Amino acid sequence: MSWSWSALSRPRHMWPPSRVFDFGALLLVLTFSLAACGRMQSAAPAEDDGYAVTMTSEPATPAVGPGVLTFTLRDPAGAPLEGATLTVVGNMSHAGMVPVTGAVQSASGDTYQVGMDWTMAGDWYVDLTAKTSDGKDILRRFPIQVK
Amino acid sequence: MPRLDLLRWPLVGPFLKWRHARTVMQVILFGVSALIIFDGLFGPQLAPKNLATVGAWLHYRGLVVLVLLVAGNLFCMACPFMLSRQVARWVRERFLRNGLPWPRALRNKWLAVALVVLFFFSYELFDLWASPWWTAWLAIGYFVIAFAVDMVFQGASFCKHICPLGQFNFFGSLVSPLEIKVRDLPTCAACPTKDCITAKPFTTKTPRTPREEKGNLGELGAFVVNPDARGCELALFQPRKVGNMDCTFCLDCIHACPYDNIGIIGRVPTAEFWDDPFRSGIGRFSRRFDLAALMIVFVFGAYLNAFGMIKPVYALQAALAQALNASSPAPGLALIFFVGLVVLPVVSLTTAGLMSRALAGQQTRPLAQVIARYTFALVPMGFGMWLAHYSFHFLTGGLTLLPVIQSFMADIGLYSGASHWNVGTVVPAGWLFPIEAVMLYAGGFGSIVAAFQVARRDIGEDDGAARARILGSAVPWIIVTLLLLGFGLWILIQPMEMRGTLMMLSSGVTQ
Numbered sequence: 001m002s003w004s005w006s007a008l009s010r011p012r013h014m015w016p017p018s019r020v021f022d023f024g025a026l027l028l029v030l031t032f033s034l035a036a037c038g039r040m041q042s043a044a045p046a047e048d049d050g051y052a053v054t055m056t057s058e059p060a061t062p063a064v065g066p067g068v069l070t071f072t073l074r075d076p077a078g079a080p081l082e083g084a085t086l087t088v089v090g091n092m093s094h095a096g097m098v099p100v101t102g103a104v105q106s107a108s109g110d111t112y113q114v115g116m117d118w119t120m121a122g123d124w125y126v127d128l129t130a131k132t133s134d135g136k137d138i139l140r141r142f143p144i145q146v147k
Numbered sequence: 148m149p150r151l152d153l154l155r156w157p158l159v160g161p162f163l164k165w166r167h168a169r170t171v172m173q174v175i176l177f178g179v180s181a182l183i184i185f186d187g188l189f190g191p192q193l194a195p196k197n198l199a200t201v202g203a204w205l206h207y208r209g210l211v212v213l214v215l216l217v218a219g220n221l222f223c224m225a226c227p228f229m230l231s232r233q234v235a236r237w238v239r240e241r242f243l244r245n246g247l248p249w250p251r252a253l254r255n256k257w258l259a260v261a262l263v264v265l266f267f268f269s270y271e272l273f274d275l276w277a278s279p280w281w282t283a284w285l286a287i288g289y290f291v292i293a294f295a296v297d298m299v300f301q302g303a304s305f306c307k308h309i310c311p312l313g314q315f316n317f318f319g320s321l322v323s324p325l326e327i328k329v330r331d332l333p334t335c336a337a338c339p340t341k342d343c344i345t346a347k348p349f350t351t352k353t354p355r356t357p358r359e360e361k362g363n364l365g366e367l368g369a370f371v372v373n374p375d376a377r378g379c380e381l382a383l384f385q386p387r388k389v390g391n392m393d394c395t396f397c398l399d400c401i402h403a404c405p406y407d408n409i410g411i412i413g414r415v416p417t418a419e420f421w422d423d424p425f426r427s428g429i430g431r432f433s434r435r436f437d438l439a440a441l442m443i444v445f446v447f448g449a450y451l452n453a454f455g456m457i458k459p460v461y462a463l464q465a466a467l468a469q470a471l472n473a474s475s476p477a478p479g480l481a482l483i484f485f486v487g488l489v490v491l492p493v494v495s496l497t498t499a500g501l502m503s504r505a506l507a508g509q510q511t512r513p514l515a516q517v518i519a520r521y522t523f524a525l526v527p528m529g530f531g532m533w534l535a536h537y538s539f540h541f542l543t544g545g546l547t548l549l550p551v552i553q554s555f556m557a558d559i560g561l562y563s564g565a566s567h568w569n570v571g572t573v574v575p576a577g578w579l580f581p582i583e584a585v586m587l588y589a590g591g592f593g594s595i596v597a598a599f600q601v602a603r604r605d606i607g608e609d610d611g612a613a614r615a616r617i618l619g620s621a622v623p624w625i626i627v628t629l630l631l632l633g634f635g636l637w638i639l640i641q642p643m644e645m646r647g648t649l650m651m652l653s654s655g656v657t658q
Contacts, residue, residue: 089568091193091195091196092194092195092645093193093194093277094194094645095197095544096195096201096204096540096543096571097195097547097571098547098568098569098570098571098572099195099569120643120645147644
């Protein structure tokens with residue numbers, strides 16, 4: 001049986017295979033087309049930008065409650081990166097958890113201390129965005145476990 | 148007092164009786180599924196920021212238990228995986244000589260039991276809840292398997308014998324306040340065609356029935372034959388159907404009945420298993436050990452699943468890994484599952500069954516039947532644990548859907564504002580434990596009532612001596628219920644610890 005849109009006027013059992021399927025397929029295509037416009041950029045991994053960024057925690061394995069993260073930033077030449085503006089956000093590995101935003105407490109040379117208030121034990125991801133004085137964004141994601 | 152009948156409510160009733168009602172709901176959920184799959188595959192691989200993980204593990208699970216509690220199996224009604232059945236059926240009828248009947252050896256719930264256990268185990272082992280990518284592939288796999296099974300096998304084999312989500316809905320719908328039910332049994336007795344089970348859409352190969360499409364059969368009143376309708380594909384013959392087990396709320400029987408004699412009727416939750424009649428498409432609960440096993444997996448699985456989210460389980464897993472000298476968490480997890488889903492149920496239910504049988508003075512009754520019969524009484528307690536657990540996640544993070552959608556819309560160019568990542572909780576944090584505790588207590592209460600009612604109907608008499616036997620028969624199951632309740636409360640007061648897939652995301656990260 002050949003298929004055409006006129007087939008939709010036939011009784012339902014004769015639709016090959018069904019209008020429902022066509023709607024679904026159309027919806028799927030539209031969704032993918034729309035989403036393909038830009039959603040993928042969110043999943044892009046940290047690019048190899050040459051900057052060296054390290055993160056340490058105090059205490060080393062943080063507990064639920066206040067804690068401090070220390071970041072050191074060096075540029076591709078190995079020189080300390082001073083004057084960067086840091087945004088630090090912690091996300092849990094589980095859906096439905098509100099992110100925790102860090103507060104920069106001090107900055108000295110290439111070392112930046114950020115206060116965090118860990119709200120639950122488990123696996124966290126710390127997303128760092130460091131904006132350099134010349135406007136470049138350095139993005140990093142650090143896994144950390146909270147006890 | 149007139150019975151509550153959803154189909155006689157304004158707006159809701161006419162909508163559900165509209166022949167495309169289910170399709171509309173399915174298309175909506177199909178669209179949601181498509182978004183989940185796309186974002187899971189291509190979106191940010193961070194569970195709290197991805198539609199796949201937020202949608203599937205937070206909202207779907209939270210809403211499904213709440214809807215089961217206040218209404219019925221509405222998620223099976225709107226199941227998007229069944230949209231493809233139209234296509235599968237078309238392929239089957241044209242190219243596979245109308246397909247195969249589901250194998251006789253598999254016409255039970257044992258395969259479903261195995262799949263549910265496998266799913267629970269994989270969920271913990273691979274931290275499925277933390278991986279958008281795996282969540283998307285799970286949904287894709289579901290679509291593919293549902294399509295393949297429906298293409299090869301006749302009827303609703305996937306729903307009845309395979310689908311783990313559907314089995315959970317069957318389990319949960321035992322405590323639902325609504326069921327699809329005949330309004331007037333004498334009408335069914337006089338019905339000459341039994342369309343609710345026999346109807347098939349009129350096709351060129353299966354011509355119209357000899358009778359008119361509209362007419363009047365005297366006592367039966369007017370009838371209207373729906374040429375597109377099909378009878379129940381899960382083999383539930385309405386006049387002999389009891390309760391919600393195996394009912395997907397697909398509405399086929401409602402659309403097929405020429406006399407408009409089937410409704411979505413209000414009832415006392417759990418009352419369907421107080422008695423043990425022969426049920427169409429199922430048989431007697433007390434003889435269905437596969438069904439009892441499925442209920443046991445869901446009851447004890449509720450505690451195992453919640454146990455997997457609290458701090459002590461990680462210490463236990465670490466100790467087991469050391470004791471077993473294993474580098475992988477799998478052996479330790481398998482041991483926890485074996486204890487939780489086999490050892491504890493076998494010990495507790497066998498003990499309760501032996502005591503119950505002895506105190507009821509029914510020593511000659513097969514123990515397996517006693518256990519199978521009373522296992523259903525534990526369903527409210529198990530459901531209470533699922534409800535408390537899933538509600539916790541939903542109530543703590545339900546509003547995170549808003550920023551996730553904002554982020555999604557921003558990425559595809561349909562939203563230019565900031566995502567409000569600071570919203571999340573649906574209720575104040577201080578309300579969570581009381582709400583969860585109430586759910587557990589309600590489950591416990593339901594199980595205690597059910598145990599008494601099952602005992603009352605099993606003993607049959609109602610004099611002084613019989614009352615002692617009823618009490619004796621019910622008490623062991625009430626003790627099991629209280630133990631589960633206590634364990635559930637202990638789980639709820641433990642600090643949560645949510646581990647995930649740190650290793651998966653740490654690749655390429657400078658630290």
